[in-house]
Amino acid sequence: MLEESTIQRVLAAAASRGADFAEIFAEEKRSSSALLDDGRIEELTSGRDRGAGIRVVVGESTGFAHTSDLSEAGLIAAAETAASAARGSGTGTTIVDLDRVNAQRPNLVRIMPGDVPKAKKVELLLMANEMARAEGAAITQVSARYADSHRRILVANTDGTLGTDEQVKTLFSISAVASGDTGMQTGRESIGRTVGFELFDTYEVGDLARTAAQRAITKLAARPAPSGEMTVVIGPGGGGVMFHEACGHGLEADLVGKGASVFAGRLGEQVASSLVTLVDDGTMGGEWGCFAIDDEGRPAQRNVLIQDGILVDYMWDGLRARAEGRASSGNGRRQSYQHLPMVRMTNTYLLGGTSTPDQILSDTESGVYISHLGGGQVNTATGDFVFGMTEAYLIEGGRITEPLREGNLIGNGPGVLTSIDAVGNDFAMGGPGTCGKDGQGVPVGDGVPTLRVASGLTIGGTAA
Amino acid sequence: MTATVSTPQSGHSEDLLALAASVLEQATGAEQVEVLLSRASSTTVKVYEGEVESLTSADSSGAGIRIIRDGRLGFAHCGSLDPTVLLETLREARDNLEFAEPDEWNGLAQPDGVAVVAQNGWSDSVVAFPVDRKIALALELEQRVLAADSRITGIRSTAYGDAWGESVILSTAGIEAVDRGASCSISTQPLARVGEETQTGFGYDSGRVPESLDLDHATAEAVDRATRLLGAVKPPSARMTILLEPRLAISLMGIVSGMLSGESVLKGRSPFGERLGEQIASSLLSLIDDPTRSESIGAEEVDGEGLACRSNLLISDGVLQGFLQDSYSGRRSGSASTGSAVRGTRSLPGVGAQLLVMQPGTRSFEELVSSIDLGLYVNSLSGMHSGVNTISGDFSVGADGLMIRNGSLAEPVRELTLASTLQRLLLDISEVGGDFEWLRGGDGACSLVIQDVSLSGA
Numbered sequence: 001m002l003e004e005s006t007i008q009r010v011l012a013a014a015a016s017r018g019a020d021f022a023e024i025f026a027e028e029k030r031s032s033s034a035l036l037d038d039g040r041i042e043e044l045t046s047g048r049d050r051g052a053g054i055r056v057v058v059g060e061s062t063g064f065a066h067t068s069d070l071s072e073a074g075l076i077a078a079a080e081t082a083a084s085a086a087r088g089s090g091t092g093t094t095i096v097d098l099d100r101v102n103a104q105r106p107n108l109v110r111i112m113p114g115d116v117p118k119a120k121k122v123e124l125l126l127m128a129n130e131m132a133r134a135e136g137a138a139i140t141q142v143s144a145r146y147a148d149s150h151r152r153i154l155v156a157n158t159d160g161t162l163g164t165d166e167q168v169k170t171l172f173s174i175s176a177v178a179s180g181d182t183g184m185q186t187g188r189e190s191i192g193r194t195v196g197f198e199l200f201d202t203y204e205v206g207d208l209a210r211t212a213a214q215r216a217i218t219k220l221a222a223r224p225a226p227s228g229e230m231t232v233v234i235g236p237g238g239g240g241v242m243f244h245e246a247c248g249h250g251l252e253a254d255l256v257g258k259g260a261s262v263f264a265g266r267l268g269e270q271v272a273s274s275l276v277t278l279v280d281d282g283t284m285g286g287e288w289g290c291f292a293i294d295d296e297g298r299p300a301q302r303n304v305l306i307q308d309g310i311l312v313d314y315m316w317d318g319l320r321a322r323a324e325g326r327a328s329s330g331n332g333r334r335q336s337y338q339h340l341p342m343v344r345m346t347n348t349y350l351l352g353g354t355s356t357p358d359q360i361l362s363d364t365e366s367g368v369y370i371s372h373l374g375g376g377q378v379n380t381a382t383g384d385f386v387f388g389m390t391e392a393y394l395i396e397g398g399r400i401t402e403p404l405r406e407g408n409l410i411g412n413g414p415g416v417l418t419s420i421d422a423v424g425n426d427f428a429m430g431g432p433g434t435c436g437k438d439g440q441g442v443p444v445g446d447g448v449p450t451l452r453v454a455s456g457l458t459i460g461g462t463a464a
Numbered sequence: 465m466t467a468t469v470s471t472p473q474s475g476h477s478e479d480l481l482a483l484a485a486s487v488l489e490q491a492t493g494a495e496q497v498e499v500l501l502s503r504a505s506s507t508t509v510k511v512y513e514g515e516v517e518s519l520t521s522a523d524s525s526g527a528g529i530r531i532i533r534d535g536r537l538g539f540a541h542c543g544s545l546d547p548t549v550l551l552e553t554l555r556e557a558r559d560n561l562e563f564a565e566p567d568e569w570n571g572l573a574q575p576d577g578v579a580v581v582a583q584n585g586w587s588d589s590v591v592a593f594p595v596d597r598k599i600a601l602a603l604e605l606e607q608r609v610l611a612a613d614s615r616i617t618g619i620r621s622t623a624y625g626d627a628w629g630e631s632v633i634l635s636t637a638g639i640e641a642v643d644r645g646a647s648c649s650i651s652t653q654p655l656a657r658v659g660e661e662t663q664t665g666f667g668y669d670s671g672r673v674p675e676s677l678d679l680d681h682a683t684a685e686a687v688d689r690a691t692r693l694l695g696a697v698k699p700p701s702a703r704m705t706i707l708l709e710p711r712l713a714i715s716l717m718g719i720v721s722g723m724l725s726g727e728s729v730l731k732g733r734s735p736f737g738e739r740l741g742e743q744i745a746s747s748l749l750s751l752i753d754d755p756t757r758s759e760s761i762g763a764e765e766v767d768g769e770g771l772a773c774r775s776n777l778l779i780s781d782g783v784l785q786g787f788l789q790d791s792y793s794g795r796r797s798g799s800a801s802t803g804s805a806v807r808g809t810r811s812l813p814g815v816g817a818q819l820l821v822m823q824p825g826t827r828s829f830e831e832l833v834s835s836i837d838l839g840l841y842v843n844s845l846s847g848m849h850s851g852v853n854t855i856s857g858d859f860s861v862g863a864d865g866l867m868i869r870n871g872s873l874a875e876p877v878r879e880l881t882l883a884s885t886l887q888r889l890l891l892d893i894s895e896v897g898g899d900f901e902w903l904r905g906g907d908g909a910c911s912l913v914i915q916d917v918s919l920s921g922a
Binding site for chain 2 (some may be wrong): 034037038040041042043044045046047049050051059060062063064065066067068076081082085086087090102118119121122140141177179183184185186219225227228229255258259260262322338340374375377378379382384385386387388405406407408409410411412459460461462
């Protein structure tokens with residue numbers, strides 16, 4: 001994307017007023033999407049973005065500027081703006097030689113989405129629409145979306161790092177509306193991976209369509225969710241959202257460092273049931289949150305956060321790691337070249353246990369079984385978090401019985417983690433997610449086996 | 465920092481218009497083309513423990529191009545105003561439309577003769593405000609918050625931010641609209657700590673004159689919110705009355721306004737689609753979407769398709785009066801655009817409310833509290849994206865707040881959920897407060913008292 005000699009001169013300009021650290025992050029992103037709604041291919045969209053963000057760190061202060069002009073003059077102007085923003089008051093810092101980061105690509109992309117005819121993408125949408133509507137006359141509306149993106153990044157800094165990465169993502173989602181005497185209900189399903197169009201060799205859009213449609217139809221007969229604290233069994237796959245909120249954010253070093261996390265100062269302590277081993281892993285080939293290098297040029301890592309219930313480590317970006325005199329854990333990410341990096345999750349998951357899902361269920365006298373979760377939110381300082389249930393059932397006498405309407409669950413991170421009393425042997429990754437933090441969204445993955453939270457989760461329903 | 469255009473300044477949009485015109489020149493006879501160009505500058509200063517944590521200085525630009533031919537629609541966007549990139553983007557949009565299916569209702573907005581209500585969204589004082597003063601403001605706010613209460617032990621982040629920019633919409637249908645704006649804000653997120661317990665707060669102010677930003681207001685709000693929940697416990701489950709202050713009442717109204725989008729109605733996704741003229745809310749509720757209200761910082765001259773913004777009555781005395789429309793949904797529903805297209809450069813227009821205004825009741829906030837025997841005064845809501853479904857109407861959100869007992873604010877509570885359906889919540893409104901205020905986000909709101917909401921707790 002940029003000549004090495006240009007990078008050297010831009011870094012020199014960034015460090016010209018004195019700097020402890022200077023960095024250039026260049027990005028080129030192409031995206032395309034197609035939307036079907038109301039029985040028709042409604043729109044096709046293409047996007048292109050290109051630019052660079054320049055960061056200059058002086059002491060505890062960071063100056064940042066970005067530009068969409070990747071010419072040397074444009075980059076140097078941005079570098080000078082960043083340097084002036086960092087308010088350094090010294091002389092130029094010597095620039096070390098750049099060393100290319102050798103990071104393993106998490107997977108190969110077989111079919112570049114840009115090479116696939118648009119007609120083929122449109123065909124998938126039409127098929128999904130047909131399959132969803134074929135599930136029954138109750139399906140009254142369907143929308144489906146195909147999207148792909150191709151992101152190339154280059155990171156170089158005054159520590160001598162020079163890294164590049166190419167991230168290709170493909171996504172398909174479908175939403176169905178079912179109508180009946182009780183009103184309307186919705187069902188949604190999506191698949192997204194850091195792969196090319198070969199995604200559809202593994203996943204049938206027809207299966208996604210049927211799942212979404214059945215979710216909506218099932219809920220037409222759903223009863224209001226209960227209200228109050230109950231035992232909750234979460235099915236394999238998408239339940240990772242719960243860990244993302246219950247402790248994931250609270251283990252981000254920037255929040256911990258500011259005392260804004262209930263997990264601050266608890267390294268080495270038992271913070272969860274001994275059945276819990278939680279990992280954040282940017283190297284997982286093909287998963288939604290994987291990459292070769294993070295947005296600070298650091299190779300992706302597999303980081304164990306909680307081992308058998310003991311808090312082992314937090315997640316780190318370069319800035320926070322530098323202050324602590326340790327290495328980044330490869331969690332420095334940003335939405336685009338227009339944003340500063342910060343500590344972010346990648347693919348966060350709970351390792352599988354030994355119980356079979358049947359054992360866990362039959363051992364649960366009464367409670368709620370959640371097979372599909374929506375998004376969530378957490379206040380890391382108090383640990384209180386919520387997540388939505390979009391497909392859930394009552395458990396009565398160790399069996400799944402009636403479907404429940406949608407709602408949120410609320411709990412407190414440390415309390416819920418210690419109340420996990422069963423972990424299944426059926427681990428699965430969940431659907432693609434976008435994690436929002438301080439106004440920036442980044443792609444993340446998550447996964448869990450079947451698990452049971454004996455207490456601590458309150459179901460936000462209306463039934464007594 | 466683009467090569468082709470300069471930093472935005474008030475009254476200098478001619479170069480943007482000329483650039484847009486040069487793209488339109490490429491339209492063939494059979495094509496309708498609409499170009500949206502925008503550029504903006506912004507600064508964000510974050511301070512932490514008396515030092516500048518980060519200072520971001522940014523110029524950004526973007527374009528969105530919509531083409532319609534033979535009823536087919538194509539769109540493409542780019543993060544640049546480089547003429548070469550714009551032409552490539554136009555070609556992308558043209559290529560995209562080949563694969564879309566024709567829709568007889570597709571078309572650009574047509575000028576409808578509605579006059580623009582002039583707004584004063586620009587601010588030279590924001591543009592001229594020196595960086596050192598921005599830093600000083602943020603540092604001053606941080607210091608005041610820390611000094612305000614001994615229980616405030618830290619602040620996650622304190623910031624000053626500003627942005628100014630302009631956009632133009634030009635189309636072959638004869639639309640020519642220029643929009644400029646500038647604003648600034650301060651915010652702070654303190655942490656209050658007693659023993660092992662931490663609570664968080666948030667304080668904010670915004671305006672068009674940096675010197676007039678109200679540090680006292682932001683400080684008091686942030687400190688009050690952070691400290692008033694200290695000692696909060698999980699309450700027992702019950703059905704009760706809730707009191708939503710204006711800021712939270714409007715977020716509920718915002719969700720409701722989304723259900724009144726003409727597009728949702730056309731596509732069978734609104735539970736209120738067939739209820740025009742019917743009682744859908746308590747007769748105490750009247751709601752209007754009116755971006756022409758100059759007293760609000762959220763006032764706008766034109767919508768996302770370049771049509772004049774106008775006042776649209778949504779709910780009057782609880783009766784559903786109308787839906788919001790953009791040009792597509794207006795045409796297809798046999799009505800017309802209500803000037804309610806909302807969008808950025810990266811997306812096609814969609815239908816949305818722009819500046820909601822609630823009709824106030826009579827009693828003050830204190831009087832509302834004293835009228836409630838047992839209830840919850842809500843401090844914050846969470847999970848609005850994961851537990852509220854505007855199609856089914858299911859409503860279930862996380863919350864914290866203060867109990868109201870015998871007409872007085874009582875103990876703090878947390879880790880609870882509030883649930884009902886959106887349809888019921890509207891009908892269960894038992895009072896609208898007389899405490900009307902223009903919120904710092906722009907909307908005009910009052911407190912709401914809603915009965916019979918399920919509170920789930922211990």
